[in-house]
Amino acid sequence: MLKENLVLIGNGMAGVRTLEELLKLAPDQYNITVFGEEPYGNYNRIMLSPVLASEKTIEQIMLNDEQWYVDNGITLHKGKKVEQINRARREVIATDGTVAKYDRLIIATGSLPFMLPLPGADKQGVIGFRDIKDVDAMLDAARRYKKAVVIGGGLLGLEAANGLIKQGMEVSVVHLLDTLMERQLDKPAALMLQKSLEERGMRFLMEHSTAEILGGERVTGLRFKNGSEVKADLVVMAVGIKPNIELGKSAGLHCERGIVVSDTMQTITDPKIYAIGECVQHRGIAYGLVAPLFEQAKVAANHLAKHGIARYQGTVTSTKLKVTGIELFSAGDFIGNDTTEDIVFKDAASGTYKKIVLQDNQIKGAVLYGDTVDGSWYFQLMKDGTDISAFRDTLLFGQAHLGDSGHNPETRVASLPDDAEICGCNGVCKGDIVKAITEKKLFTLDDVRAHTKASASCGSCTGLVESLLAHTVGGDYSKTPTSKPLCKCTDYTHDQVRGGILQHGLKTMQAVRDHFEWTTPDGCPSCRNSLNYYLLCAWPTEYVDDAQSRYINERAHGNIQKDGTYSVVPRMFGGMCTSDQLRAIADVADKFQVPTMKVTGGQRIDMFGIKKEQLPAMWKDLSAAGFVSGHAYGKAMRTVKTCVGSEWCRFGTQDSTGLGVKLEELTWGSWMPHKFKLAVSGCPRNCAEATIKDFGVVCVDSGYELHIGGNGGIKVRVTDLLSKVETEEQVLEYCGAFCQLYREDAHYLERTAPWVERVGLDKIKQALEDTANRKVLHERFLISQQPAQIDPWKQRAEGAEANEFTPILIEA
Amino acid sequence: MSKWIEVVELNKIPVLGSRLIKTREMDIAVFRGSDDQVYAIRDACPHKNGPLSQGIMHGTSVTCPLHNWKIDLTSGQALGPDEGCTNVFAVKVEAGKVYLNLD
Ligand SMILES: Cc1cc2nc3c(=O)[nH]c(=O)nc-3n(C[C@H](O)[C@H](O)[C@H](O)COP(=O)(O)OP(=O)(O)OC[C@H]3O[C@@H](n4cnc5c(N)ncnc54)[C@H](O)[C@@H]3O)c2cc1C
Ligand code: HEM
Ligand code: SF4
Ligand code: SF4
Ligand code: FES
Numbered sequence: 001m002l003k004e005n006l007v008l009i010g011n012g013m014a015g016v017r018t019l020e021e022l023l024k025l026a027p028d029q030y031n032i033t034v035f036g037e038e039p040y041g042n043y044n045r046i047m048l049s050p051v052l053a054s055e056k057t058i059e060q061i062m063l064n065d066e067q068w069y070v071d072n073g074i075t076l077h078k079g080k081k082v083e084q085i086n087r088a089r090r091e092v093i094a095t096d097g098t099v100a101k102y103d104r105l106i107i108a109t110g111s112l113p114f115m116l117p118l119p120g121a122d123k124q125g126v127i128g129f130r131d132i133k134d135v136d137a138m139l140d141a142a143r144r145y146k147k148a149v150v151i152g153g154g155l156l157g158l159e160a161a162n163g164l165i166k167q168g169m170e171v172s173v174v175h176l177l178d179t180l181m182e183r184q185l186d187k188p189a190a191l192m193l194q195k196s197l198e199e200r201g202m203r204f205l206m207e208h209s210t211a212e213i214l215g216g217e218r219v220t221g222l223r224f225k226n227g228s229e230v231k232a233d234l235v236v237m238a239v240g241i242k243p244n245i246e247l248g249k250s251a252g253l254h255c256e257r258g259i260v261v262s263d264t265m266q267t268i269t270d271p272k273i274y275a276i277g278e279c280v281q282h283r284g285i286a287y288g289l290v291a292p293l294f295e296q297a298k299v300a301a302n303h304l305a306k307h308g309i310a311r312y313q314g315t316v317t318s319t320k321l322k323v324t325g326i327e328l329f330s331a332g333d334f335i336g337n338d339t340t341e342d343i344v345f346k347d348a349a350s351g352t353y354k355k356i357v358l359q360d361n362q363i364k365g366a367v368l369y370g371d372t373v374d375g376s377w378y379f380q381l382m383k384d385g386t387d388i389s390a391f392r393d394t395l396l397f398g399q400a401h402l403g404d405s406g407h408n409p410e411t412r413v414a415s416l417p418d419d420a421e422i423c424g425c426n427g428v429c430k431g432d433i434v435k436a437i438t439e440k441k442l443f444t445l446d447d448v449r450a451h452t453k454a455s456a457s458c459g460s461c462t463g464l465v466e467s468l469l470a471h472t473v474g475g476d477y478s479k480t481p482t483s484k485p486l487c488k489c490t491d492y493t494h495d496q497v498r499g500g501i502l503q504h505g506l507k508t509m510q511a512v513r514d515h516f517e518w519t520t521p522d523g524c525p526s527c528r529n530s531l532n533y534y535l536l537c538a539w540p541t542e543y544v545d546d547a548q549s550r551y552i553n554e555r556a557h558g559n560i561q562k563d564g565t566y567s568v569v570p571r572m573f574g575g576m577c578t579s580d581q582l583r584a585i586a587d588v589a590d591k592f593q594v595p596t597m598k599v600t601g602g603q604r605i606d607m608f609g610i611k612k613e614q615l616p617a618m619w620k621d622l623s624a625a626g627f628v629s630g631h632a633y634g635k636a637m638r639t640v641k642t643c644v645g646s647e648w649c650r651f652g653t654q655d656s657t658g659l660g661v662k663l664e665e666l667t668w669g670s671w672m673p674h675k676f677k678l679a680v681s682g683c684p685r686n687c688a689e690a691t692i693k694d695f696g697v698v699c700v701d702s703g704y705e706l707h708i709g710g711n712g713g714i715k716v717r718v719t720d721l722l723s724k725v726e727t728e729e730q731v732l733e734y735c736g737a738f739c740q741l742y743r744e745d746a747h748y749l750e751r752t753a754p755w756v757e758r759v760g761l762d763k764i765k766q767a768l769e770d771t772a773n774r775k776v777l778h779e780r781f782l783i784s785q786q787p788a789q790i791d792p793w794k795q796r797a798e799g800a801e802a803n804e805f806t807p808i809l810i811e812a
Numbered sequence: 813m814s815k816w817i818e819v820v821e822l823n824k825i826p827v828l829g830s831r832l833i834k835t836r837e838m839d840i841a842v843f844r845g846s847d848d849q850v851y852a853i854r855d856a857c858p859h860k861n862g863p864l865s866q867g868i869m870h871g872t873s874v875t876c877p878l879h880n881w882k883i884d885l886t887s888g889q890a891l892g893p894d895e896g897c898t899n900v901f902a903v904k905v906e907a908g909k910v911y912l913n914l915d
Binding site: 549551562564810 | 817819820824825826827828829831832833834835836839846860861862863866867868869870871875877878880912
């Protein structure tokens with residue numbers, strides 16, 4: 001097939017990020033050509049501030065050198081500005097006459113510093129702060145001149161001023177208003193910032209409005225509207241940016257403040273043309289920070305790769321000031337209004353200020369000054385809309401004060417010594433992580449994991465590592481991409497592989513491995529198990545389960561213990577039992593000399609210490625007494641825990657045990673992406689602890705509350721309310737449909753709790769509240785249950801898989 | 813003189829799976845690869861004696877069911893970053909039968 005041509009205009013952060021994302025998804029789909037006005041490869045623009053402050057060199061901030069373009073077969077026209085897009089002929093033309101044809105085009109021309117149209121603004125020594133050229137001009141001025149003025153006391157202006165002071169210049173900052181960084185800070189924080197910058201020698205001309213730039217060929221000073229003057233050999237204008245839309249406009253694309261794009265990042269005028277980055281206006285907003293641009297990049301790449309599933313829906317942004325020694329964080333609506341409340345902490349002596357704005361117990365915005373360790377935590381709570389009433393009292397003290405976070409109160413990432421252990425699982429210290437981030441130029445949590453192993457195991461230190469990452473590279477780190485390759489044998493993600501299985505009717509593991517070009521002949525333990533499950537889920541009545549692609553527990557239908565023996569847990573529906581059943585279990589225990597018995601957390605009876613070769617005989621006896629496998633060993637539906645409910649309990653509102661039994665009859669035997677537990681409580685006292693289960697039912701007078709996504713493991717998560725229904729039939733239908741949605745959508749080994757957090761409760765609610773869809777899901781669940789509810793114990797007691805359980809004895 | 817003992821028919825070992833062989837002295841796991849190559853290894857992981865016969869086989873190695881160490885079936889060596897070694901034994905297949913040599 002002939003490859004299509006993709007042209008990128010603008011060799012900056014957003015554009016090249018799009019190419020990187022695209023190469024990950026579809027490395028061979030396009031012939032790619034890049035035009036960049038700047039004469040370099042691609043560099044990390046936000047790190048220009050540390051370069052100016054001599055904390056970094058240009059080499060250190062290069063993201064993709066020219067070799068990268070060569071390695072990826074990309075034609076780079078550096079130092080060439082595109083001056084025309086001919087949409088009719090689908091070609092772009094650069095100032096030097098170079099022409100490139102496109103099938104699809106990406107415009108990522110970024111933005112331009114906004115230069116105030118003052119008299120004298122065209123003099124030598126008046127510059128913006130945008131690219132390497134500007135930094136060179138500032139460094140050059142610092143060597144030859146003394147006095148600098150920065151117009152604009154915002155983020156960019158202060159970073160410029162700080163850098164120039166570091167270069168030995170006398171710097172004054174001119175600001176129109178009476179407080180600095182008014183878009184990011186409230187007054188108290190702004191005053192604290194101003195004070196500490198003054199201590200570093202920065203001078204401020206607040207509430208000054210420039211009237212004219214003085215001088216001959218080169219600037220010598222400024223005159224203000226109030227008549228006063230100040231001397232200056234260098235003037236840096238940092239009063240804002242304007243999206244660079246010239247080219248887009250001249251090509252006839254609809255532009256307002258920026259080039260207007262849809263949720264797929266295509267221009268609304270011409271779907272062959274994508275626009276991305278600071279030159280873009282999406283749902284009315286033109287962004288000026290990298291985090292949103294990186295999200296846009298991901299969406300555009302997804303679309304270019306013809307996956308066509310991603311949508312960009314806007315980004316909530318947060319800011320940090322990259323001035324070494326000054327800690328400052330702000331996000332959201334930090335001013336508040338009549339309907340909001342503030343929680344404020346101020347300690348002028350230690351230079352700490354924190355303000356959190358709340359509305360209906362949710363965080364709407366935050367300003368932190370001096371101590372910003374918890375910035376990313378607040379930001380997460382804000383984006384998630386978490387109800388903080390439970391820990392409102394200690395909110396200001398940060399995440400470390402939450403009892404269950406597992407980190408002690410001293411954990412303050414920024415102030416930790418280098419040898420402080422961050423990742424307890426892999427013994428990785430702060431110093432190692434910071435070093436890896438700076439030396440290897442890591443941006444994402446995944447990169448840090450791969451290079452240092454930090455947070456690669458249990459993940460409970462993920463928050464700390466993210467804080468470190470954010471702290472080390474500024475606002476410019478990307479959150480873990482949600483789409484990781486399924487395993488090391490392939491570049492495709494879980495979702496892509498699952499999609500492919502259905503779309504191309506792949507029905508064996510070999511077919512999947514061939515189709516997706518696996519790099520290993522028979523896969524690895526991680527993909528073998530995943531594929532076996534995905535195929536079983538996709539083709540429940542056709543696919544033949546591969547025992548060798550299951551964990552030993554599922555192959556032997558028991559839980560392997562540390563001495564290699566197994567445990568046996570017969571199913572007791574809803575936790576209910578009869579004296580006959582208990583007697584039968586006791587008889588089996590005696591006959592097989594079970595050394596230990598225990599009642600499990602899921603209201604079942606566990607018999608430990610069984611040798612593998614005894615299992616089939618034991619199952620035979622249990623089977624004869626009417627028991628089936630309890631699946632206590634599987635990535636499968638485990639148990640339905642119940643409380644006594646209305647039959648006996650004086651508080652009970654519904655028959656919780658009866659419903660529990662019905663739920664278990666519906667769901668037992670089902671193979672799932674991970675273990676799956678249910679519970680039914682007879683009233684809101686919730687004795688069956690239904691709100692930490694994958695699917696929990698809490699009975700109330702008027703019906704049943706359905707809760708999902710709970711977890712009682714290493715990391716406790718309380719369920720989200722899915723819906724409230726009136727009849728048992730509805731509970732059963734919702735339950736089946738929810739199980740099937742989870743089975744079909746979650747990644748293998750992803751429990752419902754992280755799954756719900758990944759895909760979002762809304763999506764799950766939507767899928768299940770749509771009656772027709774719910775019925776279809778439930779129907780599919782019932783079909784998958786037909787083969788699944790053939791008792792594996794009974795089959796094996798009758799001789800199936802005998803080899804698995806029979807050792808070979810030899811006389812030697 | 814080496815002594816070959818017939819242990820099992822090849823087709824009684826699942827592909828990419830194993831059978832457990834009990835001798836008087838020890839347990840041995842016999843694995844069968846996707847190419848019908850056969851490997852014999854002491855059924856004790858160098859880590860904490862986990863039963864390797866119960867693990868998942870891939871390529872020419874097996875992942876221990878207890879703590880996921882990967883053991884090379886040809887040498888008995890644990891694969892990096894872990895370190896350790898368990899015994900391997902000579903095996904051969906003739907006319908569909910697997911023979912083991914314990915010398
Ligand atoms: C000093 C500084 C500090 C910053 N600090 C932060 C921070 O801490 N956190 C944060 O999130 N963001 C920060 N930013 C903002 C961030 O750098 C930008 O949001 C980001 O770089 C925008 O990416 P982009 O690809 O849209 O534009 P750019 O990175 O500007 O890329 C656009 C490229 O297109 C080229 N170009 C333009 N027109 C043409 C044409 N016609 N033909 C060919 N090439 C063309 C330009 O030369 C440029 O190289 C900072 C910015 C600056 C300048
Ligand atoms: C207002 C608070 C509570 C009241 C009034 C209450 C009352 C009861 C009653 C009456 C029973 C039934 C006893 C029986 O006959 O078996 C019961 C059982 C139980 N309660 Fe509570 N309870 C309360 C809170 C809790 C909480 C908070 C938990 C756990 C987190 C809990 C856990 C249990 C458990 C596990 C059972 C046994 C259920 C079973 O297996 O049948 N209870 N409770
Ligand atoms: S949840 Fe309610 S109905 Fe069930 S045992 Fe507890 S108090 Fe009784
Ligand atoms: S809590 Fe730990 S020790 Fe106890 S059963 Fe679970 S894994 Fe084993
Ligand atoms: S016993 Fe094999 S990995 Fe621990």
